[in-house]
Amino acid sequence: MPADRPYVFLDVDGVLIPFAARTTGRSPSPHRAAHRDSIGNPLLERVDPDDGRRLLALDCQLVWATTWLAEANDVISPLLGLPELPVVPWPDSDDEPPRGVHWKTAFLTRWAAGRTFVWLDDEITDLDRHWVAVHHPGRALLHRVDPQLGLTDADFSTVGQWLTAMPRPRYHGG
Template sequence: MPADRPYVFLDVDGVLIPLAARATSRSPSPHRAAHLDSIGNPLLARVDPEDGRRLLALDCQLVWATTWIDEANEVVAPLLGLPELPVVAWPDSDDEPPRGMHWKTPFLTSWAAGHAFVWLDDEITDLDRHWVSAHHPGKALLHRVDPHLGLTDAELSTVGQWLAA
């Protein structure tokens, strides 16, 4: 994977696992249903396997940026058909970001180290965007996903267009 491709930082809860159940016309395959039952987290049934295909179609380097940490690769990636992805290891720190800013913002900006990135999360605010704009020399798209809907085709289209620009 070329090192110059932008990162796409992926959150799980509210992005790949929406708060509301997704409307779908098909029921899960028996294999998927058995796998979900073995995991024991009923919210994982809200993961849309098509999200994995759509994410892999983006011209980027996918990176887990979630409190699921390594479990994102162990549990979520197989449901999406994703390979093992790099995982942002969050620091053990009691440092508080400025009021209204997401705690992930400074660390993801540092992790990107000037590299272009997209961050998909359901808790991004304008304060995060302003902070990244002031502290990150590369291109960045901080895209807030509606946590009730999760990742949509329209959002992935927006990300794809940004990556292509």
Template sequence: MADLANSSLIFVDVDGPLIPFKARPVSRERSLGGAVVQPLDGTGNPLLDRLDPDDGRRLLALGCQLVWATTWMAEANEVISPRLGLPDLPVVEWPDDDEDPEHGLHWKTVFLTRWAAGRPFVWLDDEITDADRRWVAAHHPVRALLQRVDPYVGLTEADFSAVRRWLGQIDDAA
């Protein structure tokens, strides 16, 4: 496996990209005679059933250093990673200040750019805007892809294809 410490970063948000606002279609494995089988996870969070275990495999296949960029913070490693087959990932620890971001910027934008420390990065989030893209293009010295994910459907093959294209990988998914 390539040295991930020098590879591109992929910042991953949870709510919206991995846990879409709208329920995903139920797979055959999770249904039994038409009734949905709820996982016994003990978390009390019914939205975890919206996670797609294939997302973990597809994220790992990108060959980049994955980083949690979510308000779930360390809990993402405890709750989300095992369900997606991911190892414990680095977690962005958000600053505890009340400083408002520049007009139109997402509150994560400046901090993620600093966290990347000059490395190329992909940011998968459902709240990215053109203002964020313009700011990163003007303030980050290397390439960055800010991929807005539809929060109602979560990560799709189109999102993964966009990331693979950006990474220069051949899109061989059919």
């Protein structure tokens, strides 16, 4: 996997676990029900396993950017069929972000270190977009997911089109 692929920072609650129940028309698989029951979180039934396949199809490096931390690999990854992903370790800091800017914004921007990234979260605002535009030298898409719905076809389409429209390095053979 090329090290220069864009990051896609993934939140869990409101993004992969919508606040409203999904109406997929599918009955839960026994494996998913057993996994959910072993964790004790009935909201895990709202995780759509197709999201994993669709995330893996993006030309990017997936990274957990959630307060679930490493637990996202233990609980969410198996439900989505994802491999173990890198986890953004949130700082233990009392630094307050600028007024109206999400507490994750500056940290994710620093973590990306100039690299192109997409951030999927349900709490992103225009203030976050402006802050990143001023402080991040690379390209960035801060995409707000409707927390009632979680990731939708429209979200995947937006991210996929944005990633596809990125300029790609040209091979200079010799």
